[in-house]
Amino acid sequence: MAEHLSKLVLDELAAGLATDAAALAHSRDCFQCRDRLAQFVEARNQARRDAPFEQVFAKLKTSHAAVESLPSAPKWRRRTFVFAPALAAAVALLIYIALPHPKADVTRLKGGASVRVLRAPDGTAVSSARPGEKVVLAVTSADQTFALVMAVEASGDINLVWPLGSPESARVAPGPEARLTPGFQVTPGSMALHAFLSKEPLKVETMRAQLEREVAEARRAGMSPLQAKAAPLVGVGRAMATLEVKPGS
Ligand SMILES: [Zn+2]
Numbered sequence: 001m002a003e004h005l006s007k008l009v010l011d012e013l014a015a016g017l018a019t020d021a022a023a024l025a026h027s028r029d030c031f032q033c034r035d036r037l038a039q040f041v042e043a044r045n046q047a048r049r050d051a052p053f054e055q056v057f058a059k060l061k062t063s064h065a066a067v068e069s070l071p072s073a074p075k076w077r078r079r080t081f082v083f084a085p086a087l088a089a090a091v092a093l094l095i096y097i098a099l100p101h102p103k104a105d106v107t108r109l110k111g112g113a114s115v116r117v118l119r120a121p122d123g124t125a126v127s128s129a130r131p132g133e134k135v136v137l138a139v140t141s142a143d144q145t146f147a148l149v150m151a152v153e154a155s156g157d158i159n160l161v162w163p164l165g166s167p168e169s170a171r172v173a174p175g176p177e178a179r180l181t182p183g184f185q186v187t188p189g190s191m192a193l194h195a196f197l198s199k200e201p202l203k204v205e206t207m208r209a210q211l212e213r214e215v216a217e218a219r220r221a222g223m224s225p226l227q228a229k230a231a232p233l234v235g236v237g238r239a240m241a242t243l244e245v246k247p248g249s
Contacts, residue, residue: 014040113237115195136183144197151191156225168201197237
């Protein structure tokens with residue numbers, strides 16, 4: 001892929017002034033530039049809303065290097081992945097879904113990436129588990145060294161699963177299949193686990209925005225967020241596994 005778009009070009013695109021076909025195509029196809037462009041557009045809209053303020057502070061602003069900085073990213077809902085000690089009492093069954101996928105437990109996408117759920121501590125690939133039971137995700141990728149896994153719930157909520165509490169993806173252990181320790185406890189509620197594998201760390205919020213677009217697309221197509229299609233991303237290996245949690249008897 002060509003180099004990422006410059007601030008100048010992004011600004012032109014945001015203003016609707018860009019005519020370069022390659023730049024337009026790049027802004028559509030590159031998820032990173034698409035995100036940056038969205039920020040430029042938002043910055044323009046904000047500037048329009050703040051017009052009087054803008055005039056008063058124009059001088060002050062230009063004297064600051066802060067002119068360079070982008071407005072802060074949209075405040076996506078942040079909800080940490082809820083661990084389930086309290087829910088362990090609830091009798092529910094985690095069933096590794098057999099949605100209409102060619103393989104029951106692994107979906108391979110571009111980049112040769114895969115994600116599996118293993119029962120801790122014996123490491124058996126599981127098709128079901130009970131809430132409170134500990135599982136660990138294992139990812140495979142050709143030569144990607146960083147991983148990030150997010151869970152999409154039926155409600156459309158998106159939660160970071162691994163690495164918990166991190167703003168970006170983390171390095172995985174080398175080897176054919178890396179375990180994303182320390183794993184987590186199963187909670188009730190169906191989820192689609194989306195793994196992102198890459199050579200460079202990926203920002204959680206960027207991938208969250210990507211998933212939000214995919215969830216929106218699924219909804220437009222009349223599908224559940226759980227069936228959101230993982231779009232190919234340049235330089236990112238993606239894999240998905242869907243988990244269904246059913247209430248127990
Ligand atoms: Zn780009």
